[in-house]
Amino acid sequence: MxxxxxxxxxxxxxxxxxxxxxxxxxxxxxxxxxxxxxxxxxxxxxxxxxxGYKDHAIRAFCLALVLSAATWAFVPVFGIFVFLGCLPLALMTAxxxxxxxxxxxxxxxxxxxxxxxxxxxxxxxxxxxxxxxxxxxxxxx
Incomplete structure (x- = not known):
């Protein structure tokens, strides 16, 4: 290949x-x-x-926070799991x-x-x- x-x-x-x-x-x-x-x-x-790394870290944190906010509002138990799951996804798309x-x-x-x-x-x-x-x-x- x-x-x-x-x-x-x-x-x-x-x-x-x-x-x-x-x-x-x-x-x-x-x-x-x-x-x-x-x-x-x-x-x-x-x-x-x-x-740079700082730009990627800020973007990942903000994106994970926004995406997990609804979960924290309606199902607080799963909020942290959604937040932690979004962090690597945001870093993969950097x-x-x-x-x-x-x-x-x-x-x-x-x-x-x-x-x-x-x-x-x-x-x-x-x-x-x-x-x-x-x-x-x-x-x-």
Whole structure:
């Protein structure tokens, strides 16, 4: 079995399709990522971030807390088991790289950082680097 076959099998187990260059398109007015559209006029800046252990731990804890809250409310005995079960699931779905954009607020809530794309592999990260560079150029105009 080749290395490419192993990678495809691993992606099928993770229930995800890796990002490719065809998944990203920058038009005159918006950024298209697969089926999502983000307006460029509302973006202030973009950032490409490599997520660390602290980011993963915070995400896992918050996700487990939110998912187990209903169990604690209605069946408190099982709340801790749901919480402990959600922690490894959240860590298994963690991504290594993230492209995020700061969007201008339309109300008084302030500007918000929104993750646009999260990925795991170096190949996807290279695509994000190219997208990030293109977006920085587009937003500076």
């Amino acid at each position: 080749s290395d490419q076959d192993n990678k495809q099998g691993l992606q099928a187990i993770r229930f995800r399709r890796p990002y490719s260059a065809e998944d990203f398109q920058i038009t005159a007015s918006e950024l298209l990522v697969r089926k999502e559209a983000y307006p460029l006029r509302k973006m202030k800046q973009v950032a490409l971030k490599q997520l 991504k290594k790289y993230e492209l995020r954009a700061e969007f201008r607020s339309s109300d008084d809530s302030g500007d918000q950082w929104v993750p646009l794309v999260r990925c795991r592999t170096e190949e996807e990260y290279e695509q994000l680097k190219l997208l990030h560079a293109a977006l920085v150029i587009k937003l500076s105009n």
